[in-house]
Amino acid sequence: MSHYQDSSRGTSINDDEESQRLMEKHDEPVEIHNRGSPVVTCKRVYMVLLHGIVLVLIAVLCIDIDPKKISNQRPTRGASWSPVREHIEYELNAGHATDHHKHSQYSGWPSPEQDEAWDDLMRPVYFNATREELEKAGESFENIAELEGGGYPASLGVYHELHCLRQLRFWLWKDRYYGDLTEEQDDYFHGHLDHCIETLRLTIMCNGNPAVYSFYWDDPTADHPATQSNAENVCAKWESIENWAYERRISTDPEIVRPPMDEMMH
Numbered sequence: 351m352s353h354y355q356d357s358s359r360g361t362s363i364n365d366d367e368e369s370q371r372l373m374e375k376h377d378e379p380v381e382i383h384n385r386g387s388p389v390v391t392c393k394r395v396y397m398v399l400l401h402g403i404v405l406v407l408i409a410v411l412c413i414d415i416d417p418k419k420i421s422n423q424r425p426t427r428g429a430s431w432s433p434v435r436e437h438i439e440y441e442l443n444a445g446h447a448t449d450h451h452k453h454s455q456y457s458g459w460p461s462p463e464q465d466e467a468w469d470d471l472m473r474p475v476y477f478n479a480t481r482e483e484l485e486k487a488g489e490s491f492e493n494i495a496e497l498e499g500g501g502y503p504a505s506l507g508v509y510h511e512l513h514c515l516r517q518l519r520f521w522l523w524k525d526r527y528y529g530d531l532t533e534e535q536d537d538y539f540h541g542h543l544d545h546c547i548e549t550l551r552l553t554i555m556c557n558g559n560p561a562v563y564s565f566y567w568d569d570p571t572a573d574h575p576a577t578q579s580n581a582e583n584v585c586a587k588w589e590s591i592e593n594w595a596y597e598r599r600i601s602t603d604p605e606i607v608r609p610p611m612d613e614m615m616h
């Protein structure tokens with residue numbers, strides 16, 4: 351046993367004795383009063399306060415007061431403001447592209463109808479944001495692009511993602527959409543499309559689609575079973591976003607002010 355341990359033990363014994371003495375002091379009046387009629391005592395007040403503190407602590411631990419804390423509720427506080435948010439409606443949607451033989455107007459072998467559907471989908475990609483909207487959304491104004499004629503070119507996350515998806519679709523059918531590419535163009539597309547994949551990966555992981563998928567044999571001779579899902583997902587009603595976007599849309603190729611080089615901040 352070292353000297354230090356001995357002395358620290360000595361201290362704790364002293365502390366215990368001290369606390370015992372303190373408790374005795376508080377206990378005395380309790381016993382005296384218990385013999386008579388029950389009245390408010392220091393010990394009772396202390397116990398009530400202690401219970402109160404414990405209950406408050408339990409409540410604080412149970413109630414989600416910190417939006418960054420792990421929670422299975424979607425946090426709404428702390429999310430950036432967006433002009434479309436209050437217009438978005440939600441619905442249950444059981445749409446799953448598990449049937450490889452069924453195509454929507456956006457998928458399948460490219461056709462003029464399909465190109466038109468994608469054009470309609472992407473038409474409101476840009477809107478004219480006001481300064482107040484960008485401030486509320488928390489955007490930075492350093493070197494910000496402005497529209498010729500006032501306002502700021504802006505887009506929504508969902509349109510950025512759709513844009514990426516369309517670029518990947520163009521690449522899938524690149525003979526049709528690009529023809530022969532130079533090596534430089536090919537390099538450009540690899541860089542751009544890699545960024546698109548990254549954008550989509552982030553959104554997919556952010557949304558964390560919880561739908562359950564299972565597998566079934568649609569063809570007993572096939573190598574693998576096919577995918578199926580009946581899951582109902584909570585989805586944005588696309589029209590509620592699209593209606594807003596069409597109301598606010600500007601050209602898909604808007605005129606943007608190019609500031610003189612020496613006015614740009616680096």
Ligand SMILES: *[C@@H]1O[C@H](CO)[C@@H](O)[C@H](O)[C@H]1NC(C)=O
Nearest residue numbers: 478480497498499500501502
């Ligand atoms: C953008 O909106 C503002 C009003 O907020 C308007 O003054 C401006 O002309 C618009 N710009 C374009 C290019 O439509």
